[in-house]
Amino acid sequence: MDSLNFCVDGGALVGATGWLPSAPWDHYWGNSGPVAGCNHVRCIRCGEVVRSFAGLGKARGGDPDPGELLEAEDPTTVLGVESSASGRLYACSCTVFANHSDQPLRSTIVFLDASPSHWECAGHTTDVPATLEGVDTDDTDTAVSASLGGGGAWPWPHPQRETWPGLWVTRLSVVRPQLTDAVDAAVSAALDSVDPKTLRAALDDCFQRPESPASARLVSFFDADQLPRFEVTDPYEPRRDLRWALLRALDVRIVWAASGSPERELAARLALGGDKRRMYLLGRLEPAWVAENALELEAAGLSAKSLCVSVQGAESALVEVVRKLRTTRTLEVALASVPPAHVQAVKAGLGA
Numbered sequence: 001m002d003s004l005n006f007c008v009d010g011g012a013l014v015g016a017t018g019w020l021p022s023a024p025w026d027h028y029w030g031n032s033g034p035v036a037g038c039n040h041v042r043c044i045r046c047g048e049v050v051r052s053f054a055g056l057g058k059a060r061g062g063d064p065d066p067g068e069l070l071e072a073e074d075p076t077t078v079l080g081v082e083s084s085a086s087g088r089l090y091a092c093s094c095t096v097f098a099n100h101s102d103q104p105l106r107s108t109i110v111f112l113d114a115s116p117s118h119w120e121c122a123g124h125t126t127d128v129p130a131t132l133e134g135v136d137t138d139d140t141d142t143a144v145s146a147s148l149g150g151g152g153a154w155p156w157p158h159p160q161r162e163t164w165p166g167l168w169v170t171r172l173s174v175v176r177p178q179l180t181d182a183v184d185a186a187v188s189a190a191l192d193s194v195d196p197k198t199l200r201a202a203l204d205d206c207f208q209r210p211e212s213p214a215s216a217r218l219v220s221f222f223d224a225d226q227l228p229r230f231e232v233t234d235p236y237e238p239r240r241d242l243r244w245a246l247l248r249a250l251d252v253r254i255v256w257a258a259s260g261s262p263e264r265e266l267a268a269r270l271a272l273g274g275d276k277r278r279m280y281l282l283g284r285l286e287p288a289w290v291a292e293n294a295l296e297l298e299a300a301g302l303s304a305k306s307l308c309v310s311v312q313g314a315e316s317a318l319v320e321v322v323r324k325l326r327t328t329r330t331l332e333v334a335l336a337s338v339p340p341a342h343v344q345a346v347k348a349g350l351g352a
């Protein structure tokens with residue numbers, strides 16, 4: 001038997017409007033971007049594969065019988081079931097669960113109405129046909145460029161196609177990893193496109209796959225002669241321009257990249273230009289650098305309070321930031337910028 005792909009987080013349940021793929025090889029691979037509901041959830045208690053019914057929920061106080069629900073010709077007639085615009089009713093032989101949103105089965109986040117802990121992704125075949133949605137993916141260049149261009153050529157009836165135009169391409173490299181090199185080359189070429197739809201979709205793929213060679217090119221787009229290319233309206237999200245998608249992809253690359261890399265150096269340059277979001281990112285990734293440059297960052301327009309908040313995860317850096325701030329103000333004023341939970345520790349760190 002071929003090896004299997006397993007969904008991350010034990011698989012995810014989705015509501016009525018979430019994406020539940022029908023192809024057995026589709027699975028949930030990422031923690032960012034759209035959630036793919038797992039279409040092969042198995043119950044480890046009764047051994048059954050879990051089925052789902054979109055558009056149904058539990059009636060108030062209702063407790064539908066699992067056997068009756070699974071056998072019903074019309075599940076809406078089952079006692080305790082009612083129709084629901086947001087709901088999807090999941091059932092195995094021993095359990096019925098009403099779900100209304102994207103919800104991973106294993107998560108560090110505790111959900112109010114937790115999904116059954118005895119359900120989990122049972123794996124997805126890695127035996128994927130070359131023709132996906134009618135597109136011959138072995139002709140990877142054509143497949144990728146046609147789908148990145150959006151519009152009619154985009155082959156996938158995905159509910160989030162308008163907000164994640166690059167998803168089909170990312171999924172291609174995930175379910176057919178033997179094509180990854182060809183996908184990388186096609187996406188990299190698409191990053192030079194002057195068509196905003198193509199550019200946006202290629203940036204989406206970079207966002208999902210920060211390790212790709214195409215993502216390595218993102219840094220170079222912040223050169224003065226390149227950036228204007230991205231100062232055009234995002235065709236998928238017209239209230240933004242493409243710089244937003246570029247920065248979103250850059251951020252995951254900054255997190256992925258090592259200390260001292262060109263990505264981290266670009267983040268530092270942007271932060272020293274007053275870019276608050278990149279400063280917060282560095283406060284988490286490189287708190288000692290933020291502390292070292294606290295006064296320069298403040299001079300660039302970032303508030304003392306923002307500086308303190310950005311490094312609050314690293315107390316020694318926070319102490320260092322306050323030490324720097326003290327050179328231009330009293331201890332009392334400097335401490336006023338420190339999140340209250342850390343004030344005592346900072347005082348102790350300063351010996352004050």
Ligand SMILES: [Zn+2]
Nearest residue numbers: 007011038121
């Ligand atoms: Zn799964």
Ligand SMILES: [Zn+2]
Nearest residue numbers: 043046092094
């Ligand atoms: Zn069960």
